[in-house]
Amino acid sequence: MASRTVEDYIKQIYQEQQPVPGQLVSLGRLATAMEVVPGTVTTMVKALAEAGLVSYEPRQGVRLTPAGEKLALHVLRRHRLIELFLVQVLKFDWSEVHAEAEELEHAVSERLLERIDELLGRPGFDPHGDPIPSAAGEVAQPRLHPLNAARPADRGVIARIADQQAEFLRYATARGLVPGAEVVIQSVDVPGDSITLLVQGKSRTLGRAAAAGILVAWQPEAAASE
Amino acid sequence: MASRTVEDYIKQIYQEQQPVPGQLVSLGRLATAMEVVPGTVTTMVKALAEAGLVSYEPRQGVRLTPAGEKLALHVLRRHRLIELFLVQVLKFDWSEVHAEAEELEHAVSERLLERIDELLGRPGFDPHGDPIPSAAGEVAQPRLHPLNAARPADRGVIARIADQQAEFLRYATARGLVPGAEVVIQSVDVPGDSITLLVQGKSRTLGRAAAAGILVAWQPEAAASE
DNA sequence: TATTTCCCTTTGAGTGTTCAAAGTGGAAAA
DNA sequence: TTTTCCACTTTGAACACTCAAAGGGAAATA
The missing domain is CATH 1.10.10.10 (Winged helix-like DNA-binding domain superfamily/Winged helix DNA-binding domain)
Structure with missing residues (x-):
């Protein structure tokens, strides 16, 4: 154990x-x-x-090793199910559940986890857009790309916020940069180290470092530009 | 900490x-x-x-010490709120929540506990009938009932010996009728003016007058039969 | 009173996790 | 090639918790 x-x-x-x-x-x-x-x-x-x-x-x-990966997925499953549970059942904000889940993931039994999974309808993704591994250890892995690698006119949906720090999550939320939001890249300012995009009808500019913390699933025509 | x-x-x-x-x-x-x-x-x-x-x-x-008692009540508050939460929200049976709560009580934050308390409507008792200490550390005394008012199959724990005469205390002690002892009522003989109960694995019969001197905290399903 | 017995305490040691600080390997710089 | 330097490793020690086994105190028994 x-x-x-x-x-x-x-x-x-x-x-x-x-x-x-x-x-x-x-x-x-x-x-x-x-x-x-x-x-x-x-x-x-x-x-x-x-x-x-x-x-x-x-x-x-x-x-x-394969055994290590199996354990990792097991722990992540707990972590992410708990996060979703805290958001959906206990009405926590998605920016504040990470630390809580960090503790709880080591305390829930298999039986409790199964109840939670059932109650939530066997969800595939947590509140941050991260996939929840199945009990068997399978993960749905959408191909994601950091926003800082985008090109003008790229268009996609925010899938996940990779930077999980509460402060960054609040920053992102305040600007509508949440999983599920559709974004269109307007311009990439390489010397200025910033990127401007359209999200929820508003134009936003953010630094490349911040952009690196946001993962996007690009729409096909953009994905083809890899 | x-x-x-x-x-x-x-x-x-x-x-x-x-x-x-x-x-x-x-x-x-x-x-x-x-x-x-x-x-x-x-x-x-x-x-x-x-x-x-x-x-x-x-x-x-x-x-x-007072500090130790404060900590104990704090831990018990967590434990009992979690038990009730597991029963009411996650539909666990009250017989199976103890072990689960034993782990979780060390993992929940103050904030999460507060959410749970609120969601449950600031309850006073856990699924086993034990009082839930308030955040301030106050405990409601469970309502006690004289043993002579019991009914067959009632189950509870002796809380206090009301009749403090030395002779009675010796009588009670000799039969295992001491605070903390668990009792199960086997039969109530109204014409015979006596009551038979199981205590510490032994069957005991005592008169109603003696039974009146012993106060018991009944477990919930029994308490409902008031 | 002497002895036995039952608890409780002490001692020495082990496990898991961590740090401070000294030592080393090998890539990059000179 | 030699030197420098940083990242990594080693060593020794601490802390919290635990056990096995030996030692001691006080009450119960003889």
């Missing part, structure tokens, strides 16, 4: 390597993300490798 | 000393209840005393 700490490391590794599945995640990144000193990560990663959850290449990084 | 383990010990001490508030709880009892070896309890209790949560009299036992 994986401890809470193990679950947290595995989930973090999954999320760090998510953009390019199978990619090595450096221990430094992990140390920053987990808010511990590098030595702690080295120790922990060796234990995870020992447990068969990751493969570890010293001085290179780690990646999840 | 009290750790999960500290919260569990404090809650247990509260419950062990509940029948007679202020009473010393032996470390042996605590070791059995917490399912650890006695040495562990001695170590832990010293730490709790150090933290100002209990007063510890070596070889005698422990009792909660």
Whole structure:
């Protein structure tokens, strides 16, 4: 039975390597993300490798083994179902459920999770637009792209806010940049490091760093421009 | 911030000393209840005393300080609100929520607890009939009823011996009729002016006059038969 | 009074997680 | 090629919690 700490490391590794599945995640990144000193990560990663959850290449990084990925999806399933439950049943705002779910994901039993899943009608996506893995560990994976990689005239639907910090979520919400919103790129100002787009009838300009935190499913003609 | 383990010990001490508030709880009892070896309890209790949560009299036992009681009520509030939430919102059976709440009570934030409390209409009692402490730490005394007013199949816990005469107290104690003992009414013999009940695995018959001196907190389904 | 017994306490050690600080490997800079 | 430097690893130690097993106190029994 994986401890809470193990679950947290595995989930973090999954999320760090998510953009390019199978990619090595450096221990430094992990140390920053987990808010511990590098030595702690080295120790922990060796234990995870020992447990068969990751493969570890010293001085290179780690990646999840199939067993690790299975565990990661299991934890994410809990996390995302709980987030949706908090929003739909307990009327929390989607910007504030992340921290709450972070705790609860380690405390709910399989039975309770099953009840929640049932009550919510076996949903496929959480309030941030992230897919909820099935109990069997399958994830619907829409192909998403960060907004900062957009080109003028691209058109699509916001699928997910990758930057989960409460402050950023409030910022995005205030500007209508929420999952499901349709966006059209108006211009990309490379020297100005900003991007201007149309969302819900309003023109918005945001920096590329912020744009990188917003993932969009482009409509076919745009997606073809990869 | 009290750790999960500290919260569990404090809650247990509260419950062990509940029948007679202020009473010393032996470390042996605590070791059995917490399912650890006695040495562990001695170590832990010293730490709790150090933290100002209990007063510890070596070889005698422990009792909660006001700070410890406050923490205990706080934990019980979480536990009981969660139990009620699981029963009312997630349609769990009241017999199966205890273990679930045991985990969740350490994971819910104040904010989430407040939402639950509000959603449930600020209830006073959990599904087992135990009072839910208020956020301020006030507990409603469960309504007590003399044993002579019981009906067959009623089930509850002895809360107080109203008849304080030494002879009666000895009589009651000898038969296991002490605060905290669970009783199940087997039969009520009106013409015979007696009542038969099961206590600590033994069947006991006592006259109605004696029964009147014993106060019981009935469990909900029984309480409904008032 | 002497002995036994039952608890309780002490001691020493282990696990899981963490940090501080010193040591090292290898890529990049000189 | 040599040096520098940063990221990573190692080492030693701490903290919270736990156990096994030996030691001690006080009440019960003889």
